[in-house]
Amino acid sequence: MPRYEPARIEPKWQAWWEAHGTFATPRLPASRKRYVLDMFPYPSGDGLHVGHPEGYTATDIVARFERMRGTSVMHPMGFDAFGLPAEEHAIRTGTPPRESTARNIDTFRRQLKMLGFSYDWNRELATTDPEYVRWTQWIFLVLHDTWFDPVEQRGRPIADLPIPPEVEAGGERAVAAYRDEHRLAYQSEAPVNWCPALGTVLANEEVVGGVSERGGHPVVRIPLRQWMLRITSYAERLERELDGLDWPASIKKLQCDWIGRSTGAEADFFIAPSQDASRAFNDWKAARAVSGFPARPGRDVLRIYTTRPDTLYGVTFMVVAPEHPLLDALTTESQRDVVTAYREAAARKSDLDRTDLACEKTGVFTGAFVIHPLSGASIPVWVADYVLATYGTGAIMAVPAHDTRDHEFATTFGLDIITVVEPIDRVVDPDERFTGDGRAVASGPYTGLATRACIARVADDLEEAGLGRPAANSKLRDWLFSRQRFWGEPFPILHELDDAGRPTGIVRPVEERELPVSLPELADFRPGQTPDPPLSRAPADWLFVERDGRRYRRETNTMPQWAGSCWYYLRFLDPRNTLHFVDPEIERAWMPVDLYIGGAEHAVLHLLYARFWHKVLFDRGHVSCPEPFGRLVNQGMILGEMEFTGYRKAEGGWVSAERHGPDDVGARVPAEQVEKQGEHFVLRDAPSIRVESRAYKMSKSRGNVVNPDQVVREHGADALRLYEMFMGPLEATKPWSTAGVGGVRGFLDRCWRLVVDERADDVRLARQVVADPPSDEHLREIHRTIAKVTKDIEALSFNTAIARMMEFVNVCTPLEKRSRAILEPFIVILAPFAPHLAEELWEVLGKAAPVSLEPWPTVEERWLHDETVEVPVQIRGKLRGRIVVPAGADASALEAAARTDPRITELLAGRRIVKVIAVPGRLVNFVVEG
RNA sequence: GCCGGAGUGGCGGAAUGGCAGACGCGGCGGACUCAAAAUCCGUUGCCCGCAAGGGCGUGUGGGUUCAAGUCCCACCUCCGGCACCA
Structure with missing residues (x-):
């Protein structure tokens, strides 16, 4: 009885393909090429989820189809194997992460092969392979060896960085420090998101609403030495170069919003001294007219960033962030106590508290005043936590008439509101805050100008007078690139030690030929209670090295999980190369990726990071194209099976779903006990009781996961x-x-x-x-x-x-x-x-x-074409019959045929035809009177 | 609050401005069978009608058009993302 038995034929053909190398990809394409790529999976302990095969099947169909059309197809698969879950699992079970990761990969590989995907398995890689880590570290060294030239808008070798004479004069150390300040990979002592529960710091992107994205643990801000990647210098290119990509518009927009570039101007407000303010102001202004706008603000001014320089005449107060460096100097003695108290309270607030209280503005007056650069008016300076220290200059000019937040603040504290913009063709109602573009009013010489023109004029005039300059800002922050965890790539970096074993601050990259720096065997790889990484407990022979007669301590932070996924698509092209991260000839032949399919959850982070690395590699001549992924498609999520939920009171009776309260208990109702009534589903036995119908995200806790x-x-x-x-x-x-x-x-x-x-x-x-x-x-x-x-x-x-x-x-x-x-x-x-x-x-x-x-x-x-076609005939847009006509029949033939149809003739009898629409091959429509 | 996406039979969904509901699930009827399963065939948006046929119908309300699920305006609901970025 030879029925269709997948269990027999599927393994048979999988073995056949493998034995015959059916899907092996040549080193170089032999014809038209297609690089068809999946977002490689993180091999979790739960094995493959039904969401994985969705995208993988889609790419597999495309890959197989293209191959059959004679295209050379690159279709590889690998594993994103570093990362927190494996490490968490390892800690719980006491298995070294390398072992559990290897096991998980085996499971994933078995499951993927079971589904018959046409990958070239010879190209398989895992980000944890020492040979892969070697090149991840090598790319880090490229980043470390690169600075961003803002004039040419590209990354260049650090050796080409022009050294200003005054730095040169400071000697070798000063030059080295100057270079370190400009590298794309640099160290910073900035406040970081420390998550005690995970025992690591997290990138801004990994903190959502004050808790960790993974696990939802609280996050606090502490200062710590960290490796950062200067992704902000590429912000403009990352935004602009999205243009030519065949990506979903929504993903492009998401990336744009994430980068959040805005343009406007910086302006300096002179801080009013306690005596003789107007003379000091005039002297300062005169000096500025000569010197121009300085690159860094002195301590006599408050520098702000605004996107709306046209509203300058509407400024009624200033606000600085609680962390603003000048806050102490600005605060007057009488206000010192309240300001200090406010600042301490703000520091204790987590990001969550700050955002949760979004509508209630808080702040205190510093006692200081600045002088309006154009009108000379005296303007009070406040401190408030709705201004962020990390964006722009950490200080703003507040225009309550035309900014919602400033308006809330002004209303709360009874500050002045001056309208300086009016809409062009309507009247504002008195309660409205007009934040759009319009025409300037009550703005001195600028009165009457349209907003766009006014912005340009004010910015130009400020620059002319040395009081301001055009500026751009981005919401994107530099990428916090180090983690205090064990299971990640070690940094190929050595810290020089002095005779007493203390770091001198001098950093030395590991030589390329010494890569990879492998993870040491560590008995205890748990994160500590402090941000001291597990690698700092590594054996001394790993931790300390000597080079050229100097002692060094290895960097003990590791790279984040994103690192490996930033360039795996390049390594797939040439996975066993020991001389290059990818052979340039091979790279030129296969890149860019022609089709990249994966989940939308990577819309910002992975895709932005990978594009950034790719651009640096491009600038440094290691890859041939500026963008890695030509076409991107996001597969949708697969939810669990549809569920009906009915609600019962604690006493047991049913409650209709639209009336259920928080104490009523929801329970699954089998589909056969439910029927549709109008818009809603109700219980078959009690039709007054509505039930909810909905599919939920698959989750272990809900028990709706399909294996x-x-x-x-x-x-x-x-x-x-x-x-x-x-x-x-x-x-x-x-x-x-x-x-x-x-x-x-x-x-x-x-x-x-x-x-x-x-x-x-x-x-x-x-x-x-x-x-x-x-x-x-x-x-x-x-x-x-x-x-x-x-x-x-x-x-x-x-x-x-x-x-x-x-x-x-x-x-x-x-x-x-x-x-x-x-x-x-x-x-x-x-x-x-x-x-x-x-x-x-x-x-x-x-x-x-x-x-x-x-x-x-x-x-x-x-x-593809029939000899005859059936065409609908409508009278006043309503279907009244069908006629069969030759495929090529023109409009008049169509109309004639319709008129001779008996039924149509009957319906048209005695009615006046106003108009006949006959579309060849499509329809005939008689428009009749009456 | 802001930005996306989506609302079509009992369900998943299909439809270059031109026959709404392809295809699948489910339902109903039939053939085969002692019977059932499997398979095959037919039927299946709702309402009225014995039928022929007619009316209604793509979240709601308007509009454009000979013709609207599709285009425009306003609104409602659900899902996803962002959230004081000056």
């Missing part, structure tokens, strides 16, 4: 692949449906029976399969199917491609004679979707394996 192994066991890999593609559009969020998998399995069964005689004792061709030439009708059927599937794969519209193949099978199933001439091309186009079944059926048809490399069938245009 791919089990689906494969029950229905096979081809069914899982096909189902995930059939569920709906790739980019949509969709709920899982167990019944849906069964449906797709039914389709594969029907494909099987199309070719195989199910009643025979052994696998044998069905007697209906014949060598006779097919009918015209069947030729049309197969060619239309090929055309649709081809077009849909190109558009990544896999669900509709599968629907078309189902239609084809539905046509063929009842046939007593199924011509090989239509079955064979069908098996070929089925192959990218259900490769195992296609190989098996190809073999049953007596063809030489593998169908996976069979040329993609060509569409014969003449079979």
